[in-house]
Amino acid sequence: xxxxxxNRSHHDLPAYETAQSAGMDLxxxxxxxxxxxxxxxxxxxxxxxxxxxxxxxxxxxxxxxxALKKGITVLNSPGTIDAxxxxxxxxxxxxxxxxxFQVNDGDxxxxxxxxxxxxxxxxxxxxxxxTERGEGGFGxxxx
Numbered sequence: 015x016x017x018x019x020x021n022r023s024h025h026d027l028p029a030y031e032t033a034q035s036a037g038m039d040l041x042x043x044x045x046x047x048x049x050x051x052x053x054x055x056x057x058x059x060x061x062x063x064x065x066x067x068x069x070x071x072x073x074x075x076x077x078x079x080x081a082l083k084k085g086i087t088v089l090n091s092p093g094t095i096d097a098x099x100x101x102x103x104x105x106x107x108x109x110x111x112x113x114x115f116q117v118n119d120g121d122x123x124x125x126x127x128x129x130x131x132x133x134x135x136x137x138x139x140x141x142x143x144x145t146e147r148g149e150g151g152f153g154x155x156x157x
Contacts, residue, residue, distance in 0.1 A: 023061025037125030050109040066097040085111030
């Protein structure tokens with residue numbers, strides 16, 4: 015799949031690191047370091063804009079290493095970039111650790127996954143078909 019991209023950053027375009035990778039790393043595109051304190055959040059620009067085809071979204075997801083080692087994650091995970099959005103891809107990072115975290119220009123801060131989606135059309139109904147689970151909610155299986 016080919017996707018048009020504008021790179022206003024001074025970093026290479028995102029790329030798949032291995033042949034089986036689902037996501038491409040996004041890098042911070044900032045003029046000076048950004049410090050995110052414990053339980054604080056910050057919007058980090060990437061300098062990238064894309065033109066997705068209709069029926070696709072780009073999902074901004076956390077990097078597992080940052081989450082495990084530093085307590086840094088994407089706050090609205092996954093963040094959705096709609097096919098009609100043409101602005102800068104920003105990443106909302108949150109610091110869930112008890113220490114300051116510094117984001118530097120060029121740091122790999124998130125990953126981007128391209129995914130197909132469907133739009134639903136609601137069909138009003140008076141009742142829904144029966145299933146084994148029925149209306150069982152959170153923890154209904156007892157496990």
